[in-house]
Amino acid sequence: MNFKKAILFSLLVAAGTTTFAQxxxxxxxxxxxQKYDELKSAGSAELGRSNLTTAKEAIDQAIAHDKTKDDAETWTVYALVNANVATLDNSEEAATAAADAIKKAKELDADNKHGDNLTIAGQMLGQFSFNQGVGAWDKQDFKTAYKLFGNALTYLPGDTTLTYYSGLAAIQSQxxxxxxxxxxxxxxxKEFSAHRSVLVDLPKLYLSTQDTINALEYAAIAVREYPDDNDAVVQNIELNLIVGNEAKVITDIENQIAKDGNNKSLYYYLGIAQSAANNSDKAIEAYKKAIAIDxxxxxxxxxxxxxxINSVRDELNAVNEDKTLSNADYNxxxxxxxxxxxxALPYLEKVVELNPQDSDALRSLKGYYDFQQDEAKSAEIQAKMDALN
Structure with a gap:
């Protein structure tokens, strides 16, 4: 009887000693x-490696024991230790262990007593994934970079820089x-430093997916947010020209010309818009101003x-259809x-001068000489066209 009590006491002591050890x-x-964190904060993380190793050895023992394996604090420290190991050694294995530990700790921490420390562990994993993503980017492995930046965002939700880099990686991988x-x-x-670039580039991304409706919508948003930004305004003009809203943007183009009078493209766009609005004289005037600049x-x-040429052709068609004209009036x-x-001649000649193999320009030039009944010049141009074939 006394022997049994002695054995029981011995077992109780042993159990208490094990729990205390864990x-x-x-x-x-x-x-x-904590010692490692102090050295890391002082910029000497490598000097604290032995402290981190000691922490890892100790927490590995605590996490494996039945008495402490279901304790939220143990898993929280395990997550912090492994997150630091992942960062210091660029260890994916440690990062995975830390991620699993965060999940386990949250399951056990019903009262969220360790929420702040788990957030810190998550932030470290976010930084780890971001660094991995940068490495993939440097290797031009943009798909992997996008995935890693996305992983980082799970721990750093709403981080504008990470979100932006994720978008850039997606663009690079098309x-x-x-x-x-x-x-x-x-x-x-709106406070994000690249906010303007994001708004200006968003319509281009929609165009890349053949979605002109959203491209136009977000181009208009970009102008509304940045009305004095040349790139935003010009892009909105270009998109409206692409979809056939030429007349709609004449005023926009003229307003932008007032701000940027030496922009040849704006005069060119104005020419397109005026031509679409059947204002041929104003279109020609705009083109001439673009040519004066370049x-x-x-x-x-x-x-x-x-x-x-089109204006003359329309007038010629009207003359040909007018049956009331005498021969003399017709001529x-x-x-x-x-x-x-x-x-039109100097402009046609300039196009051919700039690109002698431009078959469309040569064809128009031959048509000009045919209309002028200049057989020699027409034959000369025809010879050039034949040489291209």
Whole structure:
């Protein structure tokens, strides 16, 4: 009887000693981790490696014992230790262990007593994933970078820099829908340093998905948010020209020209818009101003010539349909049109000069000489066209 009591007492002492040992391991891990954190905060993380190793050894023992394996604090310290190991050694294994520990600790921490420390562990994992993502970016592995930046965002939700980098990585991997999603998340973050770039680039991303409706919508938003930004305003103009809303943006273009009078593209856009609004004279005037800024502006030269030629052609068709004209009146009107179309010649010649193999320009130039009944010049241009074939 006494022997049995002695055995029982012995077992109780042994059990108490084991529990104390595991509690001691937890305290040891916390103390060593604190010493490591102090050195890390002082910029000497490597000097604290031995402290972190001691913390890891102690918490590994505590986490494995039946008496402490279901304690929220133990798992919290385990998460912090492994998050630090992951950061110091660039260890994916430690990062995975820390992520699992955070999940386990949250399950056990019903009263959220350790919420602050779990947030810190998560932030470290977010930084770890971000650093991994930067490494993948540097290797031009943009799909992996996007995935890693996304992992970081699970621990750092709403981080504007991370969200922006995620969008950039998606763009680089041509995953435009994902890039759009990330960029749209940044629209409310007006204080973000790249906010203007996000709004200006968002319509381009929609265009990449062939979604002109949303491209126009967000181009208008960009102008509304940044009315004095040249890129935003010009992009809105260009998109409206693309979808056929030329007449709608004439005033916008003229207002922008008032701010940026040496921008040849704006005059070119104004020419397109005025031409679409059937204002041929104003269109030609706009093209001429673009050419005055850059005489070698091929598109402006081409459109100036085309606008003059189209205007003459329309008038010629009207003359041909007018059956009331006498031969003399008809010839007089045609001669006047031949004189008028001469205005297109220098622009046609410039286009051909800039690109001698431009078959469309050569064809227009031959048509000009045919109308002028200049057989020699027409044959000369035809020979050039034949040489291209």
């Amino acid at each position: 509690t001691s391991n937890l305290r040891k891990a916390k103390s060593s981790l 995953d435009y829908p994902s890039a759009i999603e990330k960029y749209k998340e940044l629209i409310p973050a 005489p070698n502006y091929s598109d402006a030269n081409r459109n100036a010539a085309a606008t003059i 007089t009107k045609v001669d006047a049109l031949k004189e008028k179309i001469k205005g």
